[in-house]
Amino acid sequence: MIMEVKDFYFYYPNTTQPALKGINLPFYENKITALIGPSGCGKSTLLRSLNRIHDLYPGNRYEGEILLKNLETGEMENILEWKKEEELIQLRQRVGMIFQKPTPFPMSIYDNVAYGLRLQGKKKSEIDEKVEEALKGSALWDEVKDRLKQDARGLSGGQQQRLCIARAIALEPEILLMDEPTSALDPISTIAIEELAIKLREKVSIVIVTHNMQQASRISDYTAFMYLGELVEFGETSQIFLNPKEQRTIDYIAGKFG
Secondary structure, three states, rough: OOOEEEEEEOOOOOOOOOOOEEEEEEEEOOEEEEOOOOOOHHHHHHHHHHHHHHOOOOOOEEEEEEEEEEOOOOOEEHHOOOHHHHHHHHHHHHHHEEEOOOOOOOOOOHHHHHHHHOOOOOHHHHHHHHHHHHHHHHHHHHHOOOOOOOOOOHHHHHHHHHHHHHHOOOOOOOEEEEOOOOOOOOOHHHHHHHHHHHHHHHOOOEEOOOOHHHHHHHHEEEEEEEEEEEEEEEEEHHHHHHOOOHHHHHHHHHHOOO
């Protein structure tokens, strides 16, 4: 297990009712975990808690524990206890994030991938090597190797999303969070991102929020079904889709609501 959420509650500003209620959920190393459920059920709220992106907006509140494995010591550390700015920066390097809409920086393809590496103080020769490695890892190198100095915003939507993945994996994260990474993409780009996620699983643990149940069943090892801020059921993906235990899971997968 690389991360575990324990008795976790999340509150948005000026609210007394939690958006997430008592979530207990493990995330396993080098596996893809899909979070499914109807709109507004708390999938993205949970995903954004895992690297504390919510901290960028004042007034959000956490209760419980989110434990992240220290790969050097093997110990589980509660990231909700981290208070220093440098701890949160390091957390977001270790737990990277891909958003629903591709978000390339307004700079060259090369500089997009090199950005975080420069912040880490890497030398140019090492940056060059890691940029190429990350672009190859995101299956983008052959398409962009002759135009690395061009504006990244000139890429297609699917290429931009793969560039964002390259930018994240260049920092060698332990976990990659994906918030509906293909919802704005065409079917061909969607398949490319799905194949990429399966390949990346060899090096990084992935948590993906998706409305597309076929996508969850195609690429994930584990699936968590959420409803109204609660975790209804979690298990191996084949079990959740073929033999769900909870009636609400059965109804959702059957398309009776959502």
